[in-house]
Amino acid sequence: PDEIAAVLEADGLTGDQAQERFGRRDTFELAAELYARVPRRHPEPPPRTDPWAARPGRFVFRGLVFALPGLGYALGAPFLSGPPDVLGLPAGSGALTTSALVGWAWNQALAHRAYTR
Known part of the structure; x- marks a missing residue:
């Protein structure tokens, strides 16, 4: 109630005005009445989501995106046929x-993005 009285007085309501307008001795009596009139109910917490609930579409998409660098390996395989290069390694x-x-960097970036979401 004291906080309510402070707000009433900060808004310019004096003890005389509280007596004239509302029929109360002062702002503290008015604040006590206002406090008594307002029901105090705490809201129910929101329902908790199940962290283990599976959304298959999301996981399949994420798996495909993480497997995307493997496409680079498949595309790079034909470059390995041929004579050895200068260092003696297979061509390509x-x-x-x-x-x-690039694939490792890509997967790291995607994993970081998925973690921060």
């Missing part, structure tokens, strides 16, 4: 290594 090893590094 650089392209396959680059594809692997």
Whole structure:
């Protein structure tokens, strides 16, 4: 009730005005009446969602997106046929290594994005 009286007085309601308008001795008596009139009910907490509820479409899509770098390996495989390069590695090893590094970075970025959502 004291906080209500403080708000009433901060809004410019004086003890005389409380007596004239509302028939109360002062703002504290008016605040006590206002406090008594308002029912105090705490809202029910929202229903908890089941963290284990599966949404197959979302997981299938995420799996396909995470498997996308594998497409780079499949596309890079034809480059491995041929004579060895300068370092003695199969031809196209650089392209396959680059594809692997880009794929790892891609998966890390997607995993971070999925984690922060």
